[in-house]
Amino acid sequence: MSELGQYILNGLMLGIIYAMVAVGFTLFFGVLDVIQFSHGDVLMIGAFAGLATAIGMTMLDIGSPWLQLAAVVIAAIFVTGLLGAGIAKFLILPLRKAPPLNTLLATLMLGTVIREAVRLFYPDGSNPKPFPRLLPTNVIEIGGLAVRLDNLILLVAGAAAIVGVHLLITRTRLGKAIRAVAQDGETARLMGINFEAVVLLTFALGSGMAALAGVMNGLYYNEINFNVGLLLGVIGFAAAILGGLGNIYGAIIGGFLFAALQVLGSAALPALVPDIPSAYKDVFAFAVVIILMAWKPTGLIAEKSSERV
Template sequence: MRGLSVVVPAPWRAATPFPSVTGFPMSLIAQYVFNGLMLGMIYAMVAVGFTLFFGVLDVIKFSHGDTLMVGAFAGLAASVGLTMLHIDAPWLQLLAVVVCAVCVTGLLGAVIARFLILPLRKAPPLNTLLATLMLGTVLRECVRLFYPDGSNPKPFPPLLPTAALDLGGFALRADNVILLGTGIAIITGVHLLITRTRFGMAIRAVAQDGETATLMGINFEAVVLLTFALGSAMAALAGVMNGLYYNEINFNVGLLLGVIGFAAAILGGLGNIYGAIIGGFLFAALQVVGSALLPALVPDIPSAYKDVFAFAAVILLMAWKPTGLIAEKSSERV
């Protein structure tokens, strides 16, 4: 199972068109950098969702990673359904995958906010944390039990062009470039939505002072529901991107992605979108560095220990800067 492992190219040869840097050929370094960018984009999209939820209601929604998993499986179900109808056009299947994943998780996020988060708004924060943590387990087990053969990894259809450009040992694949560009466009679009639209202004008003925003005519509940729908839809897109990148999904894929996304949000400064994005890319960079350096320094240690290296580094960074890399401003939470 490929899971969330960093894709490592085949061992390099002594003769390579690229020069080497400290023993690593440039082709391999380029592969690591691109892998880091792809992972960082996925982590950043998950972390932005945590930031949006915390921004409007001061809550940590620990079922966010499992919402991502539900979106990926909803997209896979749409693809399977079209295949059964003998509709095999990749662009139609991709459109159906994205639309189904976004709609299902957007609705799921709004339902969670309406019937779980808002009723617990005045309860102690630990109540909300525990409720969403248990909800994540429910979602995960429901997919495992009720999705056909849900306990086993499911192949995700390759719906993007796979042509590759050989750059002297570094294969730049078209599907990876499309995924990276799409992720950049999504994050940019969310940023513009938050900073340049009336809805974004309403989100920032609710994040700053919900009661005052309500007195000024802003529909507090509607803003909360739409914000949770937006964050959940971003998680769905991250899940689809993860499936297209690794060509595989499984019922517990959201567990690790949720923890990493939350760690990235905390590392960047919970409540700050820019910090969440930086945290996502920084965590991916730590994973890539770990997967590259650990086997080189200690041959007996496999690159699978990259997660241990990344989380240990995050712990040290949090101890050094507890407020995150970009401290939250009380007057501008989102």
């Protein structure tokens, strides 16, 4: 039971990170019907911005882990928020009337540019970087299950971020404006909504979520590298598609489902086939996702809008 609990905890932790990435894809698709394929690399920028902030604070002799953590999170969100808004302003919006494949290709190439720029220009950027341990690593016992306090804090923080975004979308004036633009951009303009400002804020919000996911990933594994966003971006996009692209609830469900498939693969594959290591968990998860997408092409929670379906 202790081992099962550990698998469940790992699945929840991964699911929170994947869901946060998937929510970003869903927000972007919701307001402009575009796939922002450099989203994973924006996540990576957030992680590296946080790392650079932590290093800078250490050089300034600011040794308090909580102050460093606050600065890391704020810097990561600020940098990626500006980057996300800039991508929307100078790349996505100018291509709004172009064929969707143009936007897809442009963001895909932008992701490569961002990734290679970090690899080439960040000091020793080709090699993995240790991410500072800024959270307490005490182990607490919960019903016979040993849980590290930092993992529990990350789990609660990730859940709070997702709930916060949900409340912002559903309970605030900005959220109403985002939903209006997602429903019908032209009508929203006629009703006096600043279309461009809403789009920029939405891209900043989604990119900020990616920054949090990147920092959480760094704190969880205590390591980041220049291509960390490549796999996380693909998984986040797969989770968004699996749950139903354009639906926040679907993105969350898709993220947790993908994490559950990974954990199941890492536990079941070595037990069923001893020659197959647990590293094949990604192959197993993606294979199952392909089958689910073939069975349910619109995602587990299809959009209500018949036009988009």
